[in-house]
Every structure is written in structure tokens, then in C-alpha cells.
Amino acid sequence: MNIVFEGGGFPAFWYGLGYGMELLEHERPAFLAGYSAGALVATLLTCSNVDIDTVVQLYGSMPLGTRFGGMADFVTAVMEKALPPDAHVYASGYLGIILCEPDNNSKCKMVSRWDSRDELIRCLVASCYIPCFTGCTRLSDETYRCRDAVFSSDLSTFLENFNEVVRRSNAEHLGIARLCENLAVVSQDHVWRLLETGAKECRTNKAFKTHERRGLSDDCV
Numbered sequence: 001m002n003i004v005f006e007g008g009g010f011p012a013f014w015y016g017l018g019y020g021m022e023l024l025e026h027e028r029p030a031f032l033a034g035y036s037a038g039a040l041v042a043t044l045l046t047c048s049n050v051d052i053d054t055v056v057q058l059y060g061s062m063p064l065g066t067r068f069g070g071m072a073d074f075v076t077a078v079m080e081k082a083l084p085p086d087a088h089v090y091a092s093g094y095l096g097i098i099l100c101e102p103d104n105n106s107k108c109k110m111v112s113r114w115d116s117r118d119e120l121i122r123c124l125v126a127s128c129y130i131p132c133f134t135g136c137t138r139l140s141d142e143t144y145r146c147r148d149a150v151f152s153s154d155l156s157t158f159l160e161n162f163n164e165v166v167r168r169s170n171a172e173h174l175g176i177a178r179l180c181e182n183l184a185v186v187s188q189d190h191v192w193r194l195l196e197t198g199a200k201e202c203r204t205n206k207a208f209k210t211h212e213r214r215g216l217s218d219d220c221v
């Protein structure tokens with residue numbers, strides 16, 4: 001089973017983290033992937049025993065102006081505190097970070113091996129890179145020369161390679177208004193609601209699939 005977490009800013013991050021933590025209570029997927037906020041989720045689930053209270057506290061410490069030009073610094077700071085020193089060892093071969101590669105007709109590119117934790121974190125910054133929001137001086141990140149996969153020309157097709165795509169049920173196609181909403185700092189009450197919504201929808205989804213498999217088995221008898 002390989003699973004990909006979609007992006008969608010802070011709401012997608014908290015929803016995906018709730019979904020993923022609930023998922024790991026019941027099964028261990030062979031491969032997790034993600035882009036943008038979903039890449040952060042997949043990395044935390046793959047590389048660390050997530051202490052949700054710590055992650056919420058780190059989020060709460062984010063300056064309100066971070067999302068305008070300083071998101072790269074915030075992602076770096078959070079991941080340096082949340083990931084173990086050997087995170088790249090846990091991640092290599094088991095985690096995929098999806099990027100948009102402007103120099104290749106803006107097609108998706110997936111990276112799944114890193115030589116250091118710093119390299120892994122730089123890859124996460126690239127996956128979250130949105131000009132002006134993540135950095136003000138470049139159209140792509142400095143290391144990978146890539147940007148958020150939401151800009152990819154073949155994202156929908158690329159996601160078909162995965163057994164399951166985790167997305168918020170009320171997520172919409174990205175526009176300027178949606179982008180600003182996704183990057184707005186949400187309250188801690190909203191954070192906990194999104195976490196619970198993700199966990200609840202994971203339980204519902206897994207219960208449905210279990211019922212579906214049992215139904216198929218009954219039909220074959």
C-alpha cells in the first residue's frame with residue numbers, strides 16, 4: 001500500500017496529520033508521499049514518533065507575518081526540532097516528496113533518497129515553495145530549483161500512481177482566495193478540530209473498505 005497526502009496549506013497539514021496518525025494505529029503503509037503541506041505530514045509520519053502537542057506548540061510560536069516571504073525559515077525551524085538527526089535514514093526509500101520542476105515543462109518530480117537530514121529539510125522547503133509566500137526573491141527554491149507541486153502540469157495524472165490519495169473532503173481547486181485562506185494562521189481550536197476531522201474520516205474510510213472487502217468475499221463464496 002502506498003499513500004500520498006495532498007497539499008492545501010495549514011488546513012491540509014492538520015487534517016492530514018490527524019488522518020495519518022489514525023492510519024498508523026491500524027496499518028503500516030509501505031510508502032508514504034506528499035507534496036506541499038502533505039509532504040510535511042508524510043515526513044513526520046515516516047521519520048518520527050509524532051508528539052502532537054509539541055507540533056501544535058511549534059505552530060503556535062509562528063509569527064503572524066511568517067507566511068509572507070518567511071515560510072521557508074518556518075518550515076526549516078519546525079522540522080529541525082521535530083525530526084531526529086537520522087531522519088534521512090528512516091526516510092530514504094520509504095518517503096517520497098513531490099516537486100514541480102519548472103525546467104522540465106513543470107512536470108512532477110519525486111525525490112525519495114537523501115544523504116543528510118539537512119538535505120531532506122531543503123527538499124521539504126522546495127515542495128512547499130510558493131513565490132512570495134515562501135521566498136520573495138526567486139520563482140523556485142535555491143537547492144532543487146523546484147516549487148510546490150500544485151503548479152505541476154501533470155499532478156492529477158501523477159497521483160494516479162498511488163493506492164490512496166488523502167485530501168480534505170471539502171478541498172477545492174486552488175485559486176488566489178483559497179491560497180490566502182490556506183496560508184492564513186488558524187487558531188489552536190481549529191487545529192484540534194482539523195486533527196479530529198482527519199482521524200474521524202480515516203476511521204470511516206477504513207471501515208468502508210473493510211466492509212467492501214467483506215462484501216467481495218461474500219460474493220465469491
